[in-house]
Amino acid sequence: MKVDFDKRIYKLSAVKEAVKDYGGFADFTISDTGRKIDVSVENIDYSDHENFIDEFCNYVIYKMGGK
Amino acid sequence: MNGIAIKKVKQKHFEKMVPFSFRKIGGYVLIVNEYGNYLFLEEPDFKDLVENGLPYGNRRLMEDFQKHNMIFTKETRAGVVDKALKRFRDPAHITNLHIIIATLRCNLKCLYCQANSVPGSTHGTDMSIETAEKVVDTIFQAPSEVLSIEFQGGEPLLNWEVVKHIIKYAKEVNKVKNRSISFNIVSNHTLIDDEKLDFLVENEVVMCMSLDGPDYVHNKNRGDNHALVVKNYRKVFDRYVNEGLERLPALIGTVTKHSLPYAREIVDEYRSLGSNSIFVRPPTTLGVAQKNWEKIGITTDEFLEFYAEIIDYVLEINHGGTYFTETFAIYILSKAIAGHEPGYVDLKSPCGAALGQLAYNYNGDVYTCDEARMLGHLGDDTFKIGTCGESTYTDLIMHKATKAVCLASTIESTPGCSMCVYKPYCGICPVQNYHESGELSPNVFTTRRHKINEGIMDILFERLLIPENSAVFLKWIEDYVGKRVQDDNAVIPDNGSERDNVPEEKECECEKSN
Amino acid sequence: MKNGGNGVEMHFSTKLFPAEAILGACHKFLAKCYVRVDYDESDARKIIVQLKPKDGETIDNLESEFRDEALDYSVKLKILKGTSRVRDQIFHIVFNPERISLASDNLQTELDTESRAEVFKLNDKMEKLLADIEEEEESFDYEDDPLGIATPWEEKYGQPDNILDPRQQIEDQAKKGLVIPTLNGEVVES
Ligand code: SF4
Ligand code: SF4
Numbered sequence: 001m002k003v004d005f006d007k008r009i010y011k012l013s014a015v016k017e018a019v020k021d022y023g024g025f026a027d028f029t030i031s032d033t034g035r036k037i038d039v040s041v042e043n044i045d046y047s048d049h050e051n052f053i054d055e056f057c058n059y060v061i062y063k064m065g066g067k
Numbered sequence: 068m069n070g071i072a073i074k075k076v077k078q079k080h081f082e083k084m085v086p087f088s089f090r091k092i093g094g095y096v097l098i099v100n101e102y103g104n105y106l107f108l109e110e111p112d113f114k115d116l117v118e119n120g121l122p123y124g125n126r127r128l129m130e131d132f133q134k135h136n137m138i139f140t141k142e143t144r145a146g147v148v149d150k151a152l153k154r155f156r157d158p159a160h161i162t163n164l165h166i167i168i169a170t171l172r173c174n175l176k177c178l179y180c181q182a183n184s185v186p187g188s189t190h191g192t193d194m195s196i197e198t199a200e201k202v203v204d205t206i207f208q209a210p211s212e213v214l215s216i217e218f219q220g221g222e223p224l225l226n227w228e229v230v231k232h233i234i235k236y237a238k239e240v241n242k243v244k245n246r247s248i249s250f251n252i253v254s255n256h257t258l259i260d261d262e263k264l265d266f267l268v269e270n271e272v273v274m275c276m277s278l279d280g281p282d283y284v285h286n287k288n289r290g291d292n293h294a295l296v297v298k299n300y301r302k303v304f305d306r307y308v309n310e311g312l313e314r315l316p317a318l319i320g321t322v323t324k325h326s327l328p329y330a331r332e333i334v335d336e337y338r339s340l341g342s343n344s345i346f347v348r349p350p351t352t353l354g355v356a357q358k359n360w361e362k363i364g365i366t367t368d369e370f371l372e373f374y375a376e377i378i379d380y381v382l383e384i385n386h387g388g389t390y391f392t393e394t395f396a397i398y399i400l401s402k403a404i405a406g407h408e409p410g411y412v413d414l415k416s417p418c419g420a421a422l423g424q425l426a427y428n429y430n431g432d433v434y435t436c437d438e439a440r441m442l443g444h445l446g447d448d449t450f451k452i453g454t455c456g457e458s459t460y461t462d463l464i465m466h467k468a469t470k471a472v473c474l475a476s477t478i479e480s481t482p483g484c485s486m487c488v489y490k491p492y493c494g495i496c497p498v499q500n501y502h503e504s505g506e507l508s509p510n511v512f513t514t515r516r517h518k519i520n521e522g523i524m525d526i527l528f529e530r531l532l533i534p535e536n537s538a539v540f541l542k543w544i545e546d547y548v549g550k551r552v553q554d555d556n557a558v559i560p561d562n563g564s565e566r567d568n569v570p571e572e573k574e575c576e577c578e579k580s581n
Numbered sequence: 582m583k584n585g586g587n588g589v590e591m592h593f594s595t596k597l598f599p600a601e602a603i604l605g606a607c608h609k610f611l612a613k614c615y616v617r618v619d620y621d622e623s624d625a626r627k628i629i630v631q632l633k634p635k636d637g638e639t640i641d642n643l644e645s646e647f648r649d650e651a652l653d654y655s656v657k658l659k660i661l662k663g664t665s666r667v668r669d670q671i672f673h674i675v676f677n678p679e680r681i682s683l684a685s686d687n688l689q690t691e692l693d694t695e696s697r698a699e700v701f702k703l704n705d706k707m708e709k710l711l712a713d714i715e716e717e718e719e720s721f722d723y724e725d726d727p728l729g730i731a732t733p734w735e736e737k738y739g740q741p742d743n744i745l746d747p748r749q750q751i752e753d754q755a756k757k758g759l760v761i762p763t764l765n766g767e768v769v770e771s
Contacts, residue, residue, distance in 0.1 A: 009600040054615040065482025073597045081663030139667045151675045486657045513612040
């Protein structure tokens with residue numbers, strides 16, 4: 001599954017921190033495409049994949065709080 | 068805020084203002100500057116301020132802004148700096164509250180017991196005389212001029228010899244150290260006898276006695292001992308009065324599901340025992356309370372409804388001419404109205420962990436605070452910062468857990484709190500957060516503490532809008548801070564007759580204020 | 582986003598609502614909603630916010646609640662930025678590093694003659710800081726002040742009697758032990 005974050009809104013460091021904290025539940029790959037930060041998520045160890053992504057996106061916003 | 072044209076709101080409108088935040092309360096806009104001064108504005112005035120800048124043409128409003136330190140001018144500068152100094156750099160009393168667990172044993176088995184006590188016969192959890200002396204030696208390393216030693220438990224009176232020894236030994240050490248030292252015991256008061264009472268009176272030990280309300284509330288939470296507790300409380304109270312002791316015994320209670328229908332009855336019970344105050348605190352989710360949560364647990368909404376009922380009843384009592392206070396309200400409003408820092412460890416930034424209090428377990432282990440010690444008892448020593456006899460005070464204060472808790476409880480840098488209108492009055496608890504969510508700094512809006520504190524402050528500021536209530540609050544604060552308080556938001560009636568009814572009772576420090 | 586059908590989508594102009602304000606507002610909704618924030622692909626001046634209540638959460642007026650929060654947050658951000666200069670000035674005084682280090686040096690030691698002198702030096706510095714700020718303030722642009730409110734208050738209405746001179750205030754603080762813990766009382770009186 002893929003999800004992207006616009007760099008005018010999100011900081012790479014927040015995305016990286018979120019990936020680190022969620023790393024135990026899935027395999028994440030981050031790529032910087034210039035305007036966006038693309039995150040691909042594989043092998044999600046949680047039954048509802050979409051819900052997992054929703055939680056992950058919320059967590060990125062939460063991590064932006066301290067930035 | 069409805070109706071504001073964001074297009075018109077410009078940064079430059081605020082250039083001469085002291086940093087502030089705002090919140091809509093009871094049809095008005097409450098604005099609070101970073102250092103705790105507050106002012107209620109009518110909605111159109113607030114709209115005008117943010118859309119057009121300071122209302123130079125409106126002398127009344129400009130004077131209000133000046134009086135309440137909302138603008139940074141030559142005239143307000145000294146007041147603002149004074150406030151900021153008090154708020155950020157008040158160095159007084161660094162680690163003055165020292166909580167000693169003389170034993171984990173208890174003869175009761177209260178449903179919510181935070182202390183996670185063990186049965187009365189399990190002597191392995193008693194503090195030894197040797198450890199007790201090491202604890203006292205550590206306490207005297209703290210720089211505070213004022214030291215408050217508080218015994219909690221378990222039931223401290225079950226390890227009476229050690230409690231006595233600590234008091235005697237601390238007084239002996241203090242002959243050289245010369246600090247201002249006081250002692251408190253938080254006790255269930257079922258074990259008090261004449262010998263103990265003589266010693267407590269002689270050493271002016273302040274007694275804090277647990278009482279949750281009338282028997283039909285108290286006994287449900289704490290077992291069938293209401294009659295005995297009340298009998299002993301009266302005995303201790305009368306003796307302290309007769310001996311002319313300045314600090315009389317205080318009552319502390321915990322709010323559970325069983326309390327909810329009886330707000331008025333609980334206040335009346337306190338009054339009937341001669342108390343002139345009540346301190347309403349929700350039960351923490353730490354300790355046995357967690358296991359019994361279904362039996363006694365309450366939601367934040369239930370707690371807030373109960374709190375509002377208590378405050379309204381207490382105000383009604385005051386309007387009727389009798390002086391009676393609620394302590395949590397005093398702590399918050401003394402910051403807002405009098406710019407006084409009550410030092411209540413749970414409403415500080417950073418919180419009182421290590422900087423305000425230390426907790427010493429029966430075996431000499433030291434924790435950042437008593438809640439951290441309870442967590443330790445549940446098997447998690449994240450906040451253990453040393454051991455008496457091995458660690459110096461500097462080791463304790465420089466421990467990485469101390470630093471982490473201080474950092475995590477600094478409200479100014481906490482996302483969400485940093486923009487909140489209640490920031491100068493509030494406090495966040497990393498230990499509770501960690502216990503509830505596994506994180507020291509979770510999203511603050513998900514925490515129980517935030518919901519309760521925000522709700523309590525909404526209740527208080529809404530009440531403060533009504534002049535006859537604010538007159539009552541002012542009296543409380545005046546009495547608490549000990550000086551005449553001028554609050555220009557409030558209307559102060561001329562006659563002072565209600566003050567004649569003020570009983571002599573002083574507050575007890577077992578309420579974690581330092 | 583997995584949308585149960587009860588979510589809302591809102592558009593905000595970046596000119597009026599910077600991304601920072603939108604994210605700040607989102608923060609409050611994270612516990613109850615799944616939130617996505619993105620730029621509008623077809624219009625770079627628009628931010629799109631999607632909110633979907635989590636299972637078991639019902640939020641009446643989700644859209645208007647969020648709009649209120651975004652508006653409040655935007656105003657608060659402007660206040661934060663607009664007052665930053667005043668905040669810096671205050672912090673400059675309060676967190677003056679020399680005072681702090683002196684305070685901690687003295688925390689556990691008796692005040693000897695040498696550090697007494699230090700305290701006096703320190704108060705000099707404080708005076709200078711306040712004087713600097715006063716000077717800076719002279720250069721404020723009072724163009725927006727047709728009624729002359731920015732003219733010192735006492736020139737217009739007389740000195741309010743409850744307001745102390747800043748230096749006096751600092752000395753009073755010292756007396757109360759607020760500048761240097763436990764020690765300044767002696768200094769000021771001597
Ligand atoms: S905990 Fe809640 S009420 Fe307290 S300052 Fe933070 S956001 Fe405000
Ligand atoms: S960590 Fe929590 S319980 Fe401990 S002192 Fe801080 S606020 Fe109080």
